[in-house]
Amino acid sequence: SCHSLVVEDIFLQREQNLGREGGRECKAAAKPQVEFDYDGPSMKTTVPGPRSKELMKQLGQIQNTGAINFFCNYEESKGNYLVDVDGNRIYLCNHFSLDSLGILPPENFPDKITESLLSVAPSGMTRVQTMSCGACSNENAYKAIFIWYRNKERGQNTPTNEELNTSMINQAPGCPELSILSFMGGFHGRTLGCLATTHSKAIHKLDIPSFDWPVAPFPRLQYPLDEFTRENAEEEARCLEEVEDLIVKWRQKGKPVAGIVIEPIQAEGGDNHASPDFFRRLRNIARKHGCAFHVDEVQTGGGGTGKFWAHEHWGMDDPADIVSFSKKLLSGGYYHKDELQPDKPYRIFNTWMGDPSKNLFLSEVLNVIRRENLLEEVTRSGKALLNGLYELQAQYPSILSRARGQGTFCAIDAFDDATRDRILLKARDKGVLLGGCGDRSIRFRPALVFKEYHVNLFLNIFNDVLAQHK
Amino acid sequence: SCHSLVVEDIFLQREQNLGREGGRECKAAAKPQVEFDYDGPSMKTTVPGPRSKELMKQLGQIQNTGAINFFCNYEESKGNYLVDVDGNRIYLCNHFSLDSLGILPPENFPDKITESLLSVAPSGMTRVQTMSCGACSNENAYKAIFIWYRNKERGQNTPTNEELNTSMINQAPGCPELSILSFMGGFHGRTLGCLATTHSKAIHKLDIPSFDWPVAPFPRLQYPLDEFTRENAEEEARCLEEVEDLIVKWRQKGKPVAGIVIEPIQAEGGDNHASPDFFRRLRNIARKHGCAFHVDEVQTGGGGTGKFWAHEHWGMDDPADIVSFSKKLLSGGYYHKDELQPDKPYRIFNTWMGDPSKNLFLSEVLNVIRRENLLEEVTRSGKALLNGLYELQAQYPSILSRARGQGTFCAIDAFDDATRDRILLKARDKGVLLGGCGDRSIRFRPALVFKEYHVNLFLNIFNDVLAQHK
Numbered sequence: 001s002c003h004s005l006v007v008e009d010i011f012l013q014r015e016q017n018l019g020r021e022g023g024r025e026c027k028a029a030a031k032p033q034v035e036f037d038y039d040g041p042s043m044k045t046t047v048p049g050p051r052s053k054e055l056m057k058q059l060g061q062i063q064n065t066g067a068i069n070f071f072c073n074y075e076e077s078k079g080n081y082l083v084d085v086d087g088n089r090i091y092l093c094n095h096f097s098l099d100s101l102g103i104l105p106p107e108n109f110p111d112k113i114t115e116s117l118l119s120v121a122p123s124g125m126t127r128v129q130t131m132s133c134g135a136c137s138n139e140n141a142y143k144a145i146f147i148w149y150r151n152k153e154r155g156q157n158t159p160t161n162e163e164l165n166t167s168m169i170n171q172a173p174g175c176p177e178l179s180i181l182s183f184m185g186g187f188h189g190r191t192l193g194c195l196a197t198t199h200s201k202a203i204h205k206l207d208i209p210s211f212d213w214p215v216a217p218f219p220r221l222q223y224p225l226d227e228f229t230r231e232n233a234e235e236e237a238r239c240l241e242e243v244e245d246l247i248v249k250w251r252q253k254g255k256p257v258a259g260i261v262i263e264p265i266q267a268e269g270g271d272n273h274a275s276p277d278f279f280r281r282l283r284n285i286a287r288k289h290g291c292a293f294h295v296d297e298v299q300t301g302g303g304g305t306g307k308f309w310a311h312e313h314w315g316m317d318d319p320a321d322i323v324s325f326s327k328k329l330l331s332g333g334y335y336h337k338d339e340l341q342p343d344k345p346y347r348i349f350n351t352w353m354g355d356p357s358k359n360l361f362l363s364e365v366l367n368v369i370r371r372e373n374l375l376e377e378v379t380r381s382g383k384a385l386l387n388g389l390y391e392l393q394a395q396y397p398s399i400l401s402r403a404r405g406q407g408t409f410c411a412i413d414a415f416d417d418a419t420r421d422r423i424l425l426k427a428r429d430k431g432v433l434l435g436g437c438g439d440r441s442i443r444f445r446p447a448l449v450f451k452e453y454h455v456n457l458f459l460n461i462f463n464d465v466l467a468q469h470k
Numbered sequence: 471s472c473h474s475l476v477v478e479d480i481f482l483q484r485e486q487n488l489g490r491e492g493g494r495e496c497k498a499a500a501k502p503q504v505e506f507d508y509d510g511p512s513m514k515t516t517v518p519g520p521r522s523k524e525l526m527k528q529l530g531q532i533q534n535t536g537a538i539n540f541f542c543n544y545e546e547s548k549g550n551y552l553v554d555v556d557g558n559r560i561y562l563c564n565h566f567s568l569d570s571l572g573i574l575p576p577e578n579f580p581d582k583i584t585e586s587l588l589s590v591a592p593s594g595m596t597r598v599q600t601m602s603c604g605a606c607s608n609e610n611a612y613k614a615i616f617i618w619y620r621n622k623e624r625g626q627n628t629p630t631n632e633e634l635n636t637s638m639i640n641q642a643p644g645c646p647e648l649s650i651l652s653f654m655g656g657f658h659g660r661t662l663g664c665l666a667t668t669h670s671k672a673i674h675k676l677d678i679p680s681f682d683w684p685v686a687p688f689p690r691l692q693y694p695l696d697e698f699t700r701e702n703a704e705e706e707a708r709c710l711e712e713v714e715d716l717i718v719k720w721r722q723k724g725k726p727v728a729g730i731v732i733e734p735i736q737a738e739g740g741d742n743h744a745s746p747d748f749f750r751r752l753r754n755i756a757r758k759h760g761c762a763f764h765v766d767e768v769q770t771g772g773g774g775t776g777k778f779w780a781h782e783h784w785g786m787d788d789p790a791d792i793v794s795f796s797k798k799l800l801s802g803g804y805y806h807k808d809e810l811q812p813d814k815p816y817r818i819f820n821t822w823m824g825d826p827s828k829n830l831f832l833s834e835v836l837n838v839i840r841r842e843n844l845l846e847e848v849t850r851s852g853k854a855l856l857n858g859l860y861e862l863q864a865q866y867p868s869i870l871s872r873a874r875g876q877g878t879f880c881a882i883d884a885f886d887d888a889t890r891d892r893i894l895l896k897a898r899d900k901g902v903l904l905g906g907c908g909d910r911s912i913r914f915r916p917a918l919v920f921k922e923y924h925v926n927l928f929l930n931i932f933n934d935v936l937a938q939h940k
């Protein structure tokens with residue numbers, strides 16, 4: 001039966017979506033019902049009660065719980081009343097915080113997050129902070145980095161009054177001149193903090209004020225990678241040297257680099273790859289200079305590269321200090337090491353802190369990925385796809401070049417941007433939706449269920465498109 | 471029946487939530503099914519076809535549609551295939567954009583947004599941009615302001631190569647030194663752009679790099695407002711003078727004020743009110759100096775003040791250039807005037823651009839608000855609540871003062887922060903969940919269904935808390 005939208009429940013809607021139906025069918029069914037109302041609060045324990053405290057302890061292993069009031073039983077909560085997990089019925093005169101996973105999480109939240117997000121936590125990370133979208137995930141990851149960096153500088157000292165007062169008017173020392181080092185061609189989102197680390201297309205950045213933060217070159221490798229080992233190693237060494245120079249230079253400028261952010265494959269910027277060796281060395285440079293190492297897996301995470309996280313291809317036990325995600329994990333967030341946990345509640349916070357219904361869906365997605373061995377499937381399809389692209393670029397050398405990829409996360413370059421755009425439109429009219437990235441790349445981001453026979457079907461149509469173009 | 475999570479549909483999940491059930495019950499039902507797969511694309515028209523073009527034209531009245539590929543029929547879409555509204559079956563090699571309202575919206579999106587968000591558009595505004603959360607709403611509203619401001623300065627000219635090139639490395643003139651003027655005590659979110667305009671609590675801002683943007687004083691009025699008319703008018707005049715001084719000063723500094731952002735009632739900062747006259751004059755100052763006027767209704771919108779938008783209390787036909795919202799409207803976004811529409815697609819953009827299922831819920835919430843005359847109800851309850859608070863502060867003058875409010879959006883001050891916090895905890899143990907704001911205020915944010923008898927029930931319990939405290 002449809003969860004009818006009786007008026008008392010309006011603002012419980014978000015939580016109740018967790019376990020009930022909602023949406024289009026409800027519309028027909030929505031009609032006034034006999035209103036039910038409890039006749040007042042009813043208390044069995046002080047708040048938070050023992051069950052809430054137990055759940056806080058459990059969730060405390062994963063997140064900062066300082067802002068949590070208590071855990072809710074949303075099934076029993078009605079109208080102006082919240083029922084908590086200790087059976088207390090509490091009168092709500094402050095509805096604004098009701099949607100918040102950070103203040104009033106549902107009882108099953110610690111279990112659900114353990115089953116879903118924590119079951120795929122990157123190596124070395126036991127904590128995860130949920131967020132609504134990719135940009136918020138990176139914004140808050142940067143904030144966690146800045147807070148960690150300043151606390152490290154401060155040692156055991158508490159913030160001075162001068163810091164507290166100047167922070168209120170955006171001035172140092174309260175708002176320090178720290179920076180995040182990012183890479184030319186990188187993409188980390190479009191809100192103002194993220195945008196200061198995004199350098200893929202001018203149209204994303206034009207006219208928006210930014211921060212004076214260092215931008216390092218990302219290696220421009222030659223493909224196929226194994227045919228240009230020496231040249232590529234030289235290019236990577238050049239970029240790493242520049243990274244260290246920039247860290248030193250920005251420290252001298254009084255804007256120390258608190259963190260380095262990088263994608264395992266620069267996606268929006270044109271599917272630019274680098275070797276595991278490059279990332280291992282970069283991670284060491286971050287460690288050496290006391291910068292947090294933030295791997296942005298918003299685009300690469302979720303299995304498209306044939307491993308759940310693209311950074312697993314580097315083969316490291318300690319790949320990063322922070323790993324952010326969104327999109328294919330159905331909602332956003334970031335994993336982090338213990339020491340990047342802010343020392344106080346409300347320093348990393350917002351109203352919703354993610355969406356618990358999305359974590360439920362994620363559990364199911366992960367079950368399917370495991371049951372159907374989809375990562376192996378991706379690896380197999382990815383090989384077929386990349387081999388097909390190699391053949392096509394041999395067949396149409398005046399149109400295509402630089403085929404590259406990991407799993408089905410593949411790309412190939414067109415001769416120029418006009419050619420690329422014509423190919424994309426022609427393919428769309430033949431019923432194949434491709435995407436573009438960088439200046440003149442065609443990108444492939446099929447679903448995890450894109451199997452070998454799908455690859456062949458695609459290659460046939462793509463061949464037709466190219467033959468007609470030629 | 472439960473929409474079972476067959477693997478082909480994993481990444482269609484977000485859209486399909488629109489019209490189907492999902493969530494907890496699905497878990498039990500999730501099991502491998504006989505997989506259904508179309509045998510290839512099937513095209514009836516070029517893409518976008520005539521129906522997609524028609525819908526683009528319709529949505530074009532409301533939003534920039536430049537990034538839209540086509541409109542989808544998500545009911546018919548399966549596995550690796552999208553079916554569009556013209557009956558074309560399209561093969562998906564680029565899943566990453568699938569969740570996006572900005573690229574592949576469902577057929578009913580223009581209608582749904584007209585029924586929901588546009589049916590409550592503020593006076594003078596015909597366009598709305600959906601977003602996932604409050605912080606993203608404000609970040610993108612600021613970006614729209616910066617883009618509008620620079621386009622105004624540029625006139626008919628296109629951006630120079632220097633602008634395009636410098637924008638890629640965060641430098642002027644591509645990333646210009648523009649600013650947003652905000653108010654001490656204001657709260658507009660916690661991502662880096664928003665945070666530069668937030669000035670309510672140091673703990674939100676400490677250690678996070680910021681922008682050198684002007685911060686004006688917000689009037690500190692005496693309550694009840696009608697007993698201090700003259701004093702309050704003087705205080706408001708002082709603040710408005712300071713606003714103009716700051717605009718001039720920042721222009722001279724080379725960081726012109728592109729926009730002014732303000733809450734109708736400073737909420738997080740301690741429920742600070744100002745008169746309609748103050749807002750009318752401020753709006754005129756913005757107009758005079760060519761700054762966009764952005765009213766942030768993330769906390770005040772949705773009916774709690776007794777009008778759907780708090781700015782309606784100002785009685786203006788042209789209250790603002792941008793109005794942002796989130797929370798009580800179930801997802802985020804902002805309304806704006808035509809001229810604040812960016813000139814190109816992808817300048818304001820992200821993966822999800824909001825959540826269509828939340829807009830469906832909003833339609834129902836709005837229906838209930840209208841059917842049950844909830845705004846009148848709020849006005850009535852609000853009067854009872856404020857009168858009750860006046861009586862309590864007369865009864866407990868050593869504990870309480872400065873009762874104030876509009877609708878049920880009320881607050882009262884405690885003697886100091888320790889007293890406030892003790893009262894909040896004591897009330898919670900008696901089964902009443904209140905909230906705090908500012909240094910020592912207790913805030914009331916009941917649901918729209920908080921009726922007069924709920925007010926009386928609350929006042930009785932609150933009286934017990936205060937009696938015991940005394």
